[in-house]
Amino acid sequence: DTAVSQTPKYLVTQMGNDKSIKCEQNLGHDTMYWYKQDSKKFLKIMFSYNNKELIINETVPNRFSPKSPDKAHLNLHINSLELGDSAVYFCASSSGTLSSYEQYFGPGTRLTVT
Amino acid sequence: RKEVEQDPGPFNVPEGATVAFNCTYSNSASQSFFWYRQDCRKEPKLLMSVYSSGNEDGRFTAQLNRASQYISLLIRDSKLSDSATYLCVVSSSNTGKLIFGQGTTLQVKP
Numbered sequence: 001d002t003a004v005s006q007t008p009k010y011l012v013t014q015m016g017n018d019k020s021i022k023c024e025q026n027l028g029h030d031t032m033y034w035y036k037q038d039s040k041k042f043l044k045i046m047f048s049y050n051n052k053e054l055i056i057n058e059t060v061p062n063r064f065s066p067k068s069p070d071k072a073h074l075n076l077h078i079n080s081l082e083l084g085d086s087a088v089y090f091c092a093s094s095s096g097t098l099s100s101y102e103q104y105f106g107p108g109t110r111l112t113v114t
Numbered sequence: 115r116k117e118v119e120q121d122p123g124p125f126n127v128p129e130g131a132t133v134a135f136n137c138t139y140s141n142s143a144s145q146s147f148f149w150y151r152q153d154c155r156k157e158p159k160l161l162m163s164v165y166s167s168g169n170e171d172g173r174f175t176a177q178l179n180r181a182s183q184y185i186s187l188l189i190r191d192s193k194l195s196d197s198a199t200y201l202c203v204v205s206s207s208n209t210g211k212l213i214f215g216q217g218t219t220l221q222v223k224p
Contacts, residue, residue, distance in 0.1 A: 031210055043158065043201070043214040056209050090157055099146040099205035103212060105157035 003027050004106035006091050012112045013081055020077045021109045023091030031055075032074035033092040033103065034066060043090070049074055050097050081113045115140055118215035120202050126221045131192045135218045137185040137202030146205040147178055149187050152217065153198045161187075161200070192222045 004025045013019055025032060033048040033056070048056035049068040063079045074091060091106040120137045127133050139147075147164040162169065164176040164185055175188040185202055202215035 033210065041199070041217055045211055048210055050210075056211055094210055097210040098208055099210060099212075100163070101210065102160045102163075103210070105159070107157050 004091055004093055004104050006089075006106040006109050008109060009107065010110050010112075012114065014114055015081055015083060017081050018077070018079045019081060019111070020075055021089055021091075021111075023074045023076070023106055025072055025091075025093040025104070025106075027093055027104060029093040029104075030071055030096050031094045031101075032068065032071070033094075034074065034076050035090040035092060035105075037088045037090060037108075039087070047074075047076075048097075055097065078111075083113050086111055086113045116215075117141060117213045118202055118204050120215035120218050122216050122218060124219040124221055126223060127192055128223055129192055129194060131222075132188065132190045133192055133220060134189075135187045135200055135202075135220075137187075137215055139183050139185070139202075139204045139213075141204070141206045141213075142180075142183060144183075144204045144206040145208075147185050148203040148205075148212075149174075149176055149185075150201040150203050150214075151198045152201055158201055158214075189220075192220075194222050194224065196220060197222045 031050045034046040037043045047066040052068045065077045068074045088108045092103040094101040094103045149161040150158040151161045152158040164178045168177045173190045177186045199217040201217045
């Protein structure tokens with residue numbers, strides 16, 4: 001009964017490839033997020049969707065494209081992968097967009113680009 | 115200047131010790147404040163929200179000083195299981211955007 005799940009857990013790929021990471025939440029939440037945690041452990045928001053609508057789009061290369069087919073799913077597609085994309089990507093969800101709402105994180109996808 | 119700054123540590127303390135972590139934030143319009151905990155190679159999890167009046171949850175006490183833009187977390191009677199990275203988190207909008215500090219690593223030793 002995992003609340004926020006991500007697939008795959010590990011992803012090793014070569015530069016230039018295109019890959020996708022999937023996220024699903026079964027909490028009935030309206031808002032979902034993608035975060036990137038780099039090698040220095042900084043966790044930074046990339047995107048968020050509320051009821052399938054994009055509401056946060058940080059300064060992220062346009063090689064990264066999120067897609068929310070429904071409010072329980074938020075996928076992340078990355079084109080032309082670069083070495084600097086190596087990081088842990090976390091999906092999260094919350095009841096809504098109010099800043100006071102707790103965000104629940106998925107287990108992360110560890111992406112390694114070689 | 116980073117939006118949220120923490121001393122990365124590591125803090126190495128014996129079991130039973132009291133340890134305090136501090137955090138400063140740069141945006142005076144920040145509205146919500148949290149401490150999250152992240153175990154090694156795991157996802158962050160909410161430890162507690164932080165309120166101006168201060169709040170306590172068992173061995174954990176969080177304080178917020180809006181005037182100084184300063185947040186603290188006090189852990190009393192440290193347990194081995196408290197070993198983790200503690201992330202100071204601030205939100206200044208109603209879009210759900212959270213700004214994370216770098217985290218402070220705590221290692222509690224027997």
